[in-house]
Amino acid sequence: MAREEKKNTRISILGCGWLGLPLAEKFIAEGFSVKGSTTSQEKIPVLAAGGISPFLIAAEKESIVGQMKEFLAGSDVLIIDIPPKLRSENKDDFTAKIKNLVPYIEKSGLAKVLFISSISVYAEDNSAVTETTLPKPATESGRQLLAAEKILQENFNFKTTVLRFGGLxxxxxxPVKHLAGKENLENPESPINMIHLEDCIGIILNIIEKDxxxxxxxAVAPFHPERSVFYTEKAMQMNLALPTFAFDKPSVGKWISGxxxxxxxGYSFIKPQL
Known part of the structure; x- marks a missing residue:
């Protein structure tokens, strides 16, 4: 995609968080026009300082709060990067949030959507997984992400690409920071399926540029050592307390192909070895 084409490609990123903000900054550096949303008033000047047109928007299960119409107006691509937030006590209805987005997308005339999903939509059944594998989520997060994918994919008013990331x-x-010093961790022999932030951004950029x-x-790095090996080595490298693993039970996991x-x-990973 030539520089002039990039200037004419307008992108809206719903959710400028851990991934969305550096992604927006990369798009700006590459010459794209970018609108970005946040749920935090304090973050508005941060977005503006990076050359991102900022919007205060919250996707809620009852409605979309904020200037969603203006956020999508004139955009060519919408990137949806909002987390399900289903692990806390106050669990969200993530699927309802996506449903609430759809009428705004339809009315905007926007033709392309990129939905950030997760490999949690696949079963933990020790299988090798490709994009043709039938998703069978075992967690509430995975189930709602899969339902959200279908809502977007089945709408013929716009074309949706689903990007299923591994562990970030x-x-x-x-993740080793949360496992340091813990004992009897399960599934020591299951393979890891992870991806670095730089590759998340690189892959998204490629999808946009190649339309x-x-x-x-x-989207996972081509690097799948066993959990126990990977986390022990990383804990040692970071001078963290070593985790211990329970080898008395069979390990359950999956091997994701990217x-x-x-x-x-035509993508080459920047961080293939993590």
């Missing part, structure tokens, strides 16, 4: 690493975020919509992509992402997008 980068920018002071690493690759109406697709599903698994081969389609590499082949269809």
């Amino acid at each position: 690493i980068g920018k002071d975020r690493h 690759c919509f109406g697709e599903v992509f698994n 081969e389609k992402t590499e082949k269809v997008l």
Whole structure:
């Protein structure tokens, strides 16, 4: 995509958080026009300082609060990057939030949607997983993400690409920090399926530049050591207390292939070894 084409491609990013903000900054650096949303008033000047047109928007299960119509007006692509938030006591109805977005997308005339999802839509059955594998989520988060995917994919007013990320690493975020010193962790022999923030951004940029919509992509680094090996090594590297693992039970997990992402997008991972 030429520089002039980028200037003419207008992107709205719903959710400028851990991934969305650096993604928006990358798009700005590449010459795209970007609108970004946040639920925090304090973050508005942060977005504006980065050259992002800021909007205060909250997707709630009853309605969308904020200037959603203006946020989507004139945009070519909507990137939806809002977390389900289903692990806390105050669990959200994430599917209802996505349903509430749809009429706004339809009325805007916007033709392309990129939905950030997760490999949690797949079952933990020790299988090798590709994009053709039938999703069978075992968690509430996975179930609602899959339902949200279908809501968007089945709407013929716009084309949706679903991007299913593995575990997220980068920018002071690493799951080993939560596992350090813990004992008898399950599934020591299951493979890891993770991806670095830089590759998350790189893959999204490739999807936009290659106009690759109406697709599903698994996005995980081509690096799948066993959990016990990976987390022990990372804890040692970070000088954290070593976790211990329970080897007395069979390990349950999955092996996610990101081969389609590499082949269809022609993408080479920046952080293949994590």
